[in-house]
Amino acid sequence: MSGITHDLAALADIPRLTEWLDAHIPELGKGALRTELLHGGTSNVVLTLDRGGPQMVLRRPPAVPPPGAERGVMREARVLSALNPTDVPHPICYGVCEDREVIGMPFYVMEKVEGWAGNLRDEQIHNEPPFDKAPYEYGLAYAIVGGLIKLANVDYKAIGLETFGKANNFLERQVDRWAGQLASYPEKYPGYEKRHLEGYDEVEAWLRANARPTRDIGIIHGDIATTNVLFRHGPPARLAAMIDWELSTIGDPMLDMGWLCGGLRDERFPDMTSAHGLIDVTNAPTKQALGQYYCAGTGRDMADFDYFCILAGFKVGCIIEYKVAAAAAGHLPTEVGEFFRRSVDGGFKRNAEFIRRIS
The missing domain is CATH 3.30.200.20 (Phosphorylase Kinase; domain 1)
Incomplete structure (x- = not known):
């Protein structure tokens, strides 16, 4: 692409x-x-x-x-x-x-880790057989969450990462951080003009009105998905390695769970589908099932899980809009920009609808 x-x-x-x-x-x-x-x-x-x-x-x-x-x-x-x-x-x-x-x-x-990753082509993520169908596909998300549990339980100070990120007020700074990055694109990418993102204002306002204090700090991968991990060949689903750590930092590691789960099925609203359509979520666990598994392994609770899913969706939308901007500036093919335009638009609209349902 x-x-x-x-x-x-x-x-x-x-x-x-x-x-x-x-x-x-x-x-x-x-x-x-x-x-x-x-x-x-x-x-x-x-x-x-x-x-x-x-x-x-x-x-x-x-x-x-x-x-x-x-x-x-x-x-x-x-x-x-x-x-x-x-x-x-x-x-x-x-x-x-x-x-x-x-x-x-x-x-x-x-x-060089042996394994396979989800492959994005034709605007869909394709898994290696037999993980492209039930029941094998179901275990992939649990394998990833198992890795995130191990990551969240690492003492980041003990392994020398105390200065790897700014832990203080991490959650309190997130909305300004990513809103500021989104606002910077017209200047960074000549030819791109700020565009109206349906649902964006509603999502930003909700996050500011429902801000959570920073309590739990650990290592965040930052871009966790089936395309950024390697699985072992052959069933059952086993995680070989998490790769592509470009967005890793120190902060609340449950943000990784929001990133992974934000587009999955919600048990309360079965009619809501994935915002981007990259995966067939019918063969994946619900985000509540994965969240409970994560909490059991990390000692966390589900009280703020919706908040982390919405915050992660806001973050990813603000980040990948740069692809739209880069395409407008001629740095990426037009079709790449159009693909990410649809993804950004769908994400903000879906999160705005989600907020209306839980409010």
């Missing part, structure tokens, strides 16, 4: 990279270095590294990085390195390089 192309030679200077790997990651082997493009996007690219030993992957910004891409890659490296001694399913980080002289950008090297 992205239409992005990358020059492999421009992403990895083989002689320089080989010298660095020799010095810092001997576990990779000593053979001739072979690299391939595993994934390429607008914010980062992933290359496979093969020297005859265990395969690993290198993650770096693209040759022409967007603002903040280098910082995002280094933040990913920091959180993955900190998680290495924990039981949180994640790729092991083997080494980090901040020296731009090696391959032109900072990068890190991590484990």
Whole structure:
């Protein structure tokens, strides 16, 4: 969908990279270095590294990085390195390089985890068989929540992440944070004009009127979905690793549950469907079932669960509107912008309707 192309030679200077790997990651082997493009996007690219030993992957910004891409890659490296001694399913980080002289950008090297992820194509998320149908698909969400439980239970200070995010007043700052980012797009993306988002004002007003104080602090993945995790091949559903930690921070980890569950079926309102239509929610648990499972594993309760689902929906809408803006500015294909326009519009309208029903 992205239409992005990358020059492999421009992403990895083989002689320089080989010298660095020799010095810092001997576990990779000593053979001739072979690299391939595993994934390429607008914010980062992933290359496979093969020297005859265990395969690993290198993650770096693209040759022409967007603002903040280098910082995002280094933040990913920091959180993955900190998680290495924990039981949180994640790729092991083997080494980090901040020296731009090696391959032109900072990068890190991590484990190549075997598994599969949800694949977004034709505006729908497709799962690997047999997880594309009941009953196997049902277990995927529970497997993800199992990983989120382990993440929420990590003592972030004990693993050196006390300064990874601003914990104080985390929830109290969220609406201003994401509303401010949304308001910044017309200036950042010439050609994009602020547009009316049906339901946005209602959602923002509800969040401000129902603000919750920050009480629980932990590590947040920030972008948890079947497309950003790896599952083991074959049933039953088993989580191999959570990947793509670009939006990770320190705050209330139940926000991850709101992000994961916001578009799922609500037991009180069975007629409300997913806002974006990316998944067939009939083969997924209800958000209440997943929330109760999460609370049982973390010692939380369901009292504020609706709030976290609405806040997460507000956050994701404000963030992905940048795709609409980038397309308007000519940085992304028009069809990409239209896809995300529909997703943003549907999300705010659905959350506004949800608020009317629970009020």
